[in-house]
Amino acid sequence: MIEKYTVLLTLCLIGYLIGSINGSIIFSKVFGYDDPRxxxxxxxxxxxxxxxxxxKLASFSLIFDMLKGIIVVxxxxxxxLSNFEITVICMSCVLGHIFPIFYKFKGGKGVATGLGSLLAFDIVLGSICIITWLTMLKxxxxxxxxxxxxxxxxxxxxxxxxxxFKVTAIIVMMSAIIIWRHKDNIQNLVNKTESKIGKK
Incomplete structure (x- = not known):
């Protein structure tokens, strides 16, 4: 039992650290663009x-951030590992992206990393989420x-x-954090000042 929890904690730590690597910041620096922050x-x-x-830069960032979740999970x-334990690892990747240790705990919103981890956890579930996202965006x-x-x-x-209940509870927490990170966007949507994708 102790060994199992040690493995889980180790994977969560790895997931958090990998999640903390931000693709948009790295690629912007490598290709000579302004820091997105x-x-x-x-x-x-x-x-x-x-x-x-x-x-192209945005695509690189999107793919990189999705791969963080995909690879770990x-x-x-x-x-x-049980489904519950794997969803805990999914959440650790997302927490790493949102609260990255490498960037003073100020990161992104966790959407791409969350979708990537879900895709690796359950390809059907992950695909439904991606289709939902693309449909709403369209x-x-x-x-x-x-x-x-x-x-x-x-x-x-x-x-x-x-x-x-346990699996759902972890997913509820992960989803709640991601939605919370969109609090400014929610206010902008209410005020009709939110920018559509691709617009400056």
């Missing part, structure tokens, strides 16, 4: 990078609204798929 929404994420007009899947044009709706509905998908 200095313009637009000041959020170090793919959506804010689109404000530079550089879709994918390898955790080879171990004898209809309304707001990345923030797409994320809020996706993670608001996620706990319902998880509950009816796994019928587990």
């Amino acid at each position: 200095t313009f637009g929404s000041k959020n170090p994420g793919a959506t804010n990078l689109l404000r530079t007009g550089n879709r 994918f390898f955790a899947g080879f171990l004898e 209809i309304y044009g707001f990345s923030s609204l797409a994320a809020i709706v996706t993670f608001f509905l996620l706990p319902l998908h998880v509950f009816f798929t796994y019928n587990s």
